[in-house]
Amino acid sequence: MTHAHVDVCCGVGGTGKTTTAAALALAFARDGERVVVLTIDPARRLADALGLDTLDNLPRPVEGVGPGTLHALMLDRKRTWDALITKQASPETARELMANPYYQAVTTRLSGSHEYMAVEKLHELAIQGDYDRVILDTPPAQHVLDFFRAPERIRGILDRSLMRGLLEPGTGLRAAATRRALGVVERIAGAGVMADIRAFFALVGEISPGIRERSAAVAKLLRSDRCRYWLVSDADAPERNDLLGFLDELRTQDMAFAGFLVNRVQAVPRGPFPDRAALDALFDDATWRDVVADLEALPERARARALAHRAAARELVRAAGGAPVWLVPEVPGGIRTVEGLSRLAPHLPPRPPTPL
């Protein structure tokens, strides 16, 4: 079964990843595709940029993006968990699970839970057939693989076969050792914890096979050739080492790297610019002397910044062995409307990359 194209936007925090994901989605919608963008950042930035008052777990249409369509949603971790449990377990088990204090803790506070639910939702959107393309904004991470390891870790926890040894030691020599270990764990953690956790895993047993099957499907999706990864950076803070670290991880994992998207790039200033004499003649009052010096320096400062941005981009491309890069222009004051996002579309895929 074929699924939608998937574009994952990765990068450290603060690089404009969320805005880029939205602009990329808009660019593909303008190109005629049916696109959905999933943000999992708890802040409502995407909602602002898309002019939506509320973003929630259901895809909402964004107006004025034709000829294609664009939907946006924000991951609601708790609801996605509840939906997963409801789908996989019998009604009674689902009810009991949702009332378990440990379930509450796992779904809202266990680290990695967010990432797990994000790939769950991604998978759901990709196979449902309503979209040609799913764009995923990822949580800020230090390592791109956090995003894939975290779900695996949670699945490990949910996979009861791993926990069975600890919770139901059985009989025999190994079992005696495990029981002793369990005694120490209980001594450390406190007995109440173990009771809740035992109850949780007894319930989870029912859904383990379903979860395992699903995670195999998700893992396949994340490594399929229809799933591509973009590395997003900020022109002023290229964090080159982080990006190349991300790239190494992608390549090690045999995941398809699509290219760099460098945000907030200064345009190369185009003259002619007046010289000192012309400025002096214009502002001949002594009180304006500082102004003249600053004005004279402006083009040079802007040019230096523009060239530094391009040099950093070339360096990225070189270090990545010739990967494509798109330079996305700076919009002073940030982007807060669909029109603002639209202005970025000509600088993003599916348009060709920027010649350097």
Next chain:
Amino acid sequence: MSLLDRRVVVVTGKGGVGRSSVSAGLAVAAARTGRRACVVELSGMASVPPMFGLRGRSFDFREAAEGVFVWSLTVPECLDDFGKRKLRLPGLVRRLFRIEATRTFVDAIPGLHDLLQLGKIENLVSEPLAGDPHFDLLVVDAPATGHGLTLLSAPRSMSDIAKAGPFHDLAGNIGTFLEDDTRTGVAVVTLPEELPVSESLELVAELEELAQPADAMLVNRCFEPPVPTPPGPAAVAEGLGGHPDLASLSALLQQASDRYAAQSKALSLLAERVPSLPRLSLPAVDAPARIPHVIGAVLADVLEPS
């Protein structure tokens, strides 16, 4: 009470705002004002050592500059240490940790990772053993907003789950320590831009709810106006107006002043929404090798004027 007079300062904020740079700067500021300080990184992170020309990470304290140390924690190291100190079970916890099921179990308890690392920090301050170094200030480079809040709420998560036992006690001790404003300070780092500022306002509200209110807002990478005020960009633009040769310069000025106006607007939003929260502006620093020292000098001047 100055941030530098706390025993621990937790530095938090959204991703990409420069938490590690500011953490390093705070430690340098402490050292410049005669203190011994240490930057603590969690979960094996090591962003700070390279700022001082050191490589890699280490659970051992390393001196990075005069009076400035770096220290990087991991969960297994802290668990091992916890076993040694609290349970008097050297080695046993390590052996236990090698069992796959135990590891899964430790992973499966929400907040335990955070608690073990915070516990190590609290322990160094409150119950140092012979041979433990003394620091006047520990600067904790906390994870980005979401995970930073998870970190600070770890004691509560644990108290919800464990009603008694060593983890419960650990959570209680750490919670008390974090909420004690005379010992623990919280600094929020942000950038002078609209979205980072609105997110840091949300963070301030959430910290308040956790009873660990922010003690300072550190605005990183602030830049100077393109032309002095007065006369200000508008008056200068007017002076340039009408000259066809100056159109390109006007456009550049417009762009630069738009950037500056966005910065001013973001800063005034902070002033308006959290007027009583001390706000410090830190400069943008081009050369990475100078970042901790430049930020440290500014912070030392502001936090402890001589």
